[in-house]
Amino acid sequence: MTTDDLIATLSRQGPKKKFPSPTKVICIWIAAITTYIAMVLGYASLKSNILQRITTVFVGPQFITLVALIVVSAIAASYLALPDDNQKPYVRAMPLIGIGLLITILTKQLIVTLPSALVGCVSSAQLSCSVEILLFSIPPAAWMFWTIQKAAPIRYYWAAAMAGISSGSIGYLILLIIENSTSAIHLLIFHFLPVVGILITAILSGKWLLGRWIRTPGSRTK
Numbered sequence: 001m002t003t004d005d006l007i008a009t010l011s012r013q014g015p016k017k018k019f020p021s022p023t024k025v026i027c028i029w030i031a032a033i034t035t036y037i038a039m040v041l042g043y044a045s046l047k048s049n050i051l052q053r054i055t056t057v058f059v060g061p062q063f064i065t066l067v068a069l070i071v072v073s074a075i076a077a078s079y080l081a082l083p084d085d086n087q088k089p090y091v092r093a094m095p096l097i098g099i100g101l102l103i104t105i106l107t108k109q110l111i112v113t114l115p116s117a118l119v120g121c122v123s124s125a126q127l128s129c130s131v132e133i134l135l136f137s138i139p140p141a142a143w144m145f146w147t148i149q150k151a152a153p154i155r156y157y158w159a160a161a162m163a164g165i166s167s168g169s170i171g172y173l174i175l176l177i178i179e180n181s182t183s184a185i186h187l188l189i190f191h192f193l194p195v196v197g198i199l200i201t202a203i204l205s206g207k208w209l210l211g212r213w214i215r216t217p218g219s220r221t222k
Contacts (some may be wrong), residue, residue, distance in 0.1 A: 019151040022078040029074050029147075033140060033166075037174060040136065044178045058182050061105045066173040069098035070166050077144060077162035081151035092158050095165050106192060109184035129179065129190040133171035137198055141167035149210050156210035157203055164202025168195035 020028075041050075054063045073095040080091065144163040153159040172191050181187065 073166040080159035137171035160206030168198035
């Protein structure tokens, strides 16, 4: 969609309340995400050794990467909610760096795992972890999509992807803290792959949930 098409669409729909700046949106999101994670972790009745767990060599790098990924992808989603000057290529690229770093961390930890552990992990089929990540991701995903669709996301697939990455990473982060798993294979199969599934689902839902601004003939921007 061209800028002229977007202006015409907005004109037909009448006056709208001004959408907050990306900076204000991200500040609200970060505050809400922090509160949400704190409430979930508090409800889970965490043990006193939580600080010790997130500072271990196994969990610490993932924890730091996930926090950065949540923040960066949320920032990208807030900017992609608005057109024109907010559509910076580097905004869309930043979360991809975080995903690559997380894959690197898991792969490095996976190298030292015996092949027999893979058989045991798959045979145990601990799908409850994947379900819990999905459930933990739904509230932040719903709020992010609701906020983004109130703006004018002309790159709706990208905006949806950023919201999916952020919300999926929130689910991963919560379960990483409350679950006492030290298996890289387990995390890769039952934690990371569900986040990929959430990302794919978010992208496929992008046009339906966020594409109300671009449903005009000849739209090319996604």
